[in-house]
Each structure stands twice: as C-alpha cells, then as structure tokens.
Amino acid sequence: xAKDKIAFVCQECGYxxxxxxxxxxxxxxxxxxxxxxxxKPKESRNSGLSGGMxxxxxxxxxxxxxxxxxxxxxxxxxxxxxxxxxxxxxxxxGGEPGIGKSTLVLQMCHELSKKYGxxxxxxxxxxxxxxxxxxxxxGALSKDLLLVSETNIALIEKHIEQINPKAVVxxxxxxxxxxxxxxxxxxxxxxxENAAKLMYLSKGKGVSIFxxxxxxxxxxxxGPRVLEHLVDTVLYFEGDKNHNFRIxxxxxxxxxxxxxxAVFEMRETGLIEVENPSxxxxxxxxxxxxxxxxxxxxEGTRPFLVEIQALVSPSYFGMPQxxxxxxxxxxxxxxxxxxxxxxxxxxxxxxIFVNVAGGVSIDEPAVDxxxxxxxxxxxxxxxxxxxxxxxxxxxxxxxxxxxxxxNERIKEAERLGFTQCVIPFSNIKGINLKKSACQITxxxxxxxxxxxxFK
Numbered sequence: 001x002a003k004d005k006i007a008f009v010c011q012e013c014g015y016x017x018x019x020x021x022x023x024x025x026x027x028x029x030x031x032x033x034x035x036x037x038x039x040k041p042k043e044s045r046n047s048g049l050s051g052g053m054x055x056x057x058x059x060x061x062x063x064x065x066x067x068x069x070x071x072x073x074x075x076x077x078x079x080x081x082x083x084x085x086x087x088x089x090x091x092x093x094g095g096e097p098g099i100g101k102s103t104l105v106l107q108m109c110h111e112l113s114k115k116y117g118x119x120x121x122x123x124x125x126x127x128x129x130x131x132x133x134x135x136x137x138x139g140a141l142s143k144d145l146l147l148v149s150e151t152n153i154a155l156i157e158k159h160i161e162q163i164n165p166k167a168v169v170x171x172x173x174x175x176x177x178x179x180x181x182x183x184x185x186x187x188x189x190x191x192x193e194n195a196a197k198l199m200y201l202s203k204g205k206g207v208s209i210f211x212x213x214x215x216x217x218x219x220x221x222x223g224p225r226v227l228e229h230l231v232d233t234v235l236y237f238e239g240d241k242n243h244n245f246r247i248x249x250x251x252x253x254x255x256x257x258x259x260x261x262a263v264f265e266m267r268e269t270g271l272i273e274v275e276n277p278s279x280x281x282x283x284x285x286x287x288x289x290x291x292x293x294x295x296x297x298x299e300g301t302r303p304f305l306v307e308i309q310a311l312v313s314p315s316y317f318g319m320p321q322x323x324x325x326x327x328x329x330x331x332x333x334x335x336x337x338x339x340x341x342x343x344x345x346x347x348x349x350x351x352i353f354v355n356v357a358g359g360v361s362i363d364e365p366a367v368d369x370x371x372x373x374x375x376x377x378x379x380x381x382x383x384x385x386x387x388x389x390x391x392x393x394x395x396x397x398x399x400x401x402x403x404x405x406x407n408e409r410i411k412e413a414e415r416l417g418f419t420q421c422v423i424p425f426s427n428i429k430g431i432n433l434k435k436s437a438c439q440i441t442x443x444x445x446x447x448x449x450x451x452x453x454f455k
Contacts, residue, residue, distance in 0.1 A: 391422075
C-alpha cells in the first residue's frame with residue numbers, strides 16, 4: 001500500500017515544508033509547524049461558483065442595486081458593514097474569548113429573522129439548549145431563528161440547502177471538519193477548505209454567512225492568512241474585558257470603507273449601541289489635573305474625542321521605563337525623544353506612562369500632538385486648558401504636520417462645547433466652516449503648540 005504523504009504546515013500562515021522547522025521562514029513565527037496528511041482536493045470546485053461553467057458578462061449589463069443589502073437592526077453594525085449586510089457576502093468576526101462575538105451575532109440573527117425570514121445559527125461549541133439560555137437573556141427568541149449544533153461541513157451544507165436561510169452563522173470555523181481531509185479540526189487544511197466551501201456556497205446561493213473565528217495568544221486571528229483573503233469583510237472586536245465598552249472594527253471590507261468602527265457597551269441584556277462615543281469617553285474626565293489632553297481622532301468616517309493621559313515620575317533604576325496603553329509603543333518612544341530634543345524637556349531619567357482613557361486603542365498619527373502635550377503637562381505639573389482640543393502629526397524635527405478630515409474633527413469638538421482647537425498650521429486653508437464656535441489656532445511646531453495650550 002502506498003504511504004500517505006506527510007507535510008509540516010505552519011498554523012499561522014499555511015507555509016508547507018517536508019520537514020519540521022522551529023521557525024517559519026514565511027512569517028517568522030516559532031513552533032507553529034504541525035504534521036498533517038496531504039490530500040488531493042476535488043477538481044470540480046474549479047467549475048464556477050454555482051457548480052457549472054459561467055459565462056462572461058459585460059460590466060455595463062450587471063445590475064448592482066443598493067437594495068441588495070439587509071439591515072441588521074443594529075445601526076452601529078450596519079455602519080461598520082458599509083451600510084448593511086450585503087446579500088451573499090462572507091463575513092469573518094474575530095476577537096478574544098468572552099469579548100462579545102457570539103452575543104452580537106445572536107442579537108443580529110434575532111433582528112434579521114424578524115424582518116427577512118429564517119436565519120440559521122450553527123454552533124460547534126454549544127448545544128442548542130445552551131444557546132437558548134443565552135438567547136433568553138438577550139431577548140432573542142424569534143420563531144424564525146433556527147439553531148443547529150453540528151461540526152460536519154457536509155451536514156451543514158445539507159442543512160443550508162434544506163432550510164434556504166437568509167443568513168447563516170458558523171460558530172466557530174475552527175470547530176468545523178471535513179471528513180475528506182485527514183487532519184484535526186482547526187488545522188490549516190481544515191480551516192482553509194471549509195472556509196472555501198462556505199464561500200462558494202454563499203456566492204452560489206446568495207446566502208450571507210458569518211464566520212466566528214478564534215484568536216491566538218498574540219491576539220491575531222487563528223488559522224491561515226488565506227482565511228482573511230477569502231472573506232469579503234473582516235470584523236474584529238477590541239476592548240478590555242474589564243471595561244464595559246467594546247469596539248468593533250472593520251479591517252477589510254469589499255463593500256464599504258475599511259477601518260470603520262462601532263462602539264458598544266456590554267450590559268446584562270447584551271451589547272447596547274453607543275451612538276455618541278465622545279461623550280462616553282469623556283464623562284469621567286477631571287479638568288484640573290496635569291497630564292490630561294483631549295484629542296480629536298478619526299476612525300474610518302467617524303470623529304470622536306478621547307482623553308490622552310500621561311504620568312511622568314523620576315526613575316530610581318538604571319533604565320527608565322516607557323509604558324503605554326492605547327497608542328503605538330514605537331511611536332510613543334519616538335515622541336518622547338522629540339519632546340526632549342526639540343522641546344527642551346529632560347525625560348532621559350524619567351519613567352513615562354501614557355494611557356488612552358476608556359480602554360480604546362487609537363492608531364493614527366493625528367494623536368501625536370496630544371501625546372506630546374500630555375507628557376509636557378505632567379512634567380511641568382500644569383493642567384492644559386480644559387476647553388481645548390488638539391490634533392496633528394509630529395515629525396522628528398518637532399514640526400506639526402497636516403492631517404485629514406479637519407472639518408469633521410472641529411465639528412465634533414464644537415458639538416461637545418469645546419472653545420479652542422489647536423491644529424496644524426497647514427490645515428487652516430482647508431477649513432470650510434462658515435461659522436465656528438471654536439477658536440482655531442494653527443501651530444507649526446511643538447513649541448507653538450505648548451504656548452497655545454498652556455496659557
């Protein structure tokens with residue numbers, strides 16, 4: 001008898017090797033190779049999404065109406081999806097355990113089933129009785145919400161064909177297995193092939209499918225990177241489980257803007273939408289404390305205000321500490337060096353801690369100016385003007401560089417009652433607000449910014 005062919009597959013990126021390697025040459029991860037039996041996929045999959053040969057169609061003849069979307073009943077989720085759930089789309093939802101993935105999709109299934117018809121929730125981790133307990137707590141007891149506890153992908157396909165639902169949830173893709181693949185559930189081969197089957201099923205039948213994905217200990221989505229390439233949309237839950245707020249961010253979206261966010265608050269009755277995140281993030285702010293600066297940030301098309309906090313104290317050890325939460329660490333250390341060299345502040349023998357209040361993470365250059373001013377405020381122990389909002393990118397020469405979407409940031413500051421906006425000087429020409437309640441102050445470098453904020 002012929003022996004089964006063996007390959008060692010990286011569980012992070014899917015790289016294959018004929019022998020075990022300690023470090024993957026493709027993604028540089030350690031101890032990720034797992035022995036798997038190789039198999040030959042069926043060739044019928046290459047014959048089109050619907051199972052037969054498809055014809056080429058002129059792009060001008062294709063009808064793409066805007067109504068080819070479902071409204072999920074959750075406005076924040078619709079916004080992250082680009083205006084609603086596109087019919088026949090494949091959506092991947094990731095996040096840490098207990099962050100709220102299953103809760104959100106169950107609430108969504110309830111709303112979809114009430115409005116459009118049958119929705120199928122397939123779980124490989126819970127029994128239908130356990131899902132019913134959670135649905136009772138959330139009030140998601142629609143009669144058209146159908147539950148199945150199954151892990152066999154072939155039987156899942158049969159359920160979808162028999163029920164013909166409007167939407168399907170797979171919880172989770174790592175628990176599903178294909179009998180034709182001689183490897184354990186959750187392996188690269190299983191995840192890749194099962195996701196491909198579901199992708200062809202969603203496109204061929206026009207059914208929207210949500211895949212819930214596990215994450216690794218580093219916080220990345222488990223399984224091969226090809227999983228993220230297959231799907232149309234990648235949504236990721238962010239937030240600290242010790243805080244009530246959750247942020248749902250779109251990292252990829254073929255049908256809308258990427259990097260859009262939705263803010264939810266976790267309560268006993270489920271995830272509640274937060275329509276005004278700026279007010280929520282600032283409601284516990286103390287205005288008379290040094291080291292606190294308000295920054296106007298943009299996530300996708302949404303502006304919101306957050307508080308940047310800094311704490312500077314003398315270091316009693318040989319190596320001063322640099323710690324941050326909510327901002328990029330490398331960027332934070334760079335800004336500390338700029339503040340010392342260009343601003344004249346001595347921080348070489350100081351421990352510096354920076355935090356974004358509320359457990360939110362911000363990854364855009366516009367918060368640079370807020371980080372610099374917060375550190376300077378705490379060093380001098382002088383509070384910043386409580387009615388001032390700042391934003392701008394800081395360069396290595398200490399200059400304040402222009403950022404995008406200035407008008408939206410200023411409007412958000414006005415709405416919340418702030419009276420001054422410190423912005424990059426080169427952005428002043430792009431302001432087209434007719435009447436502004438905010439005093440607009442343009443600064444060219446961090447020295448001018450310090451004078452504008454600490455009057």
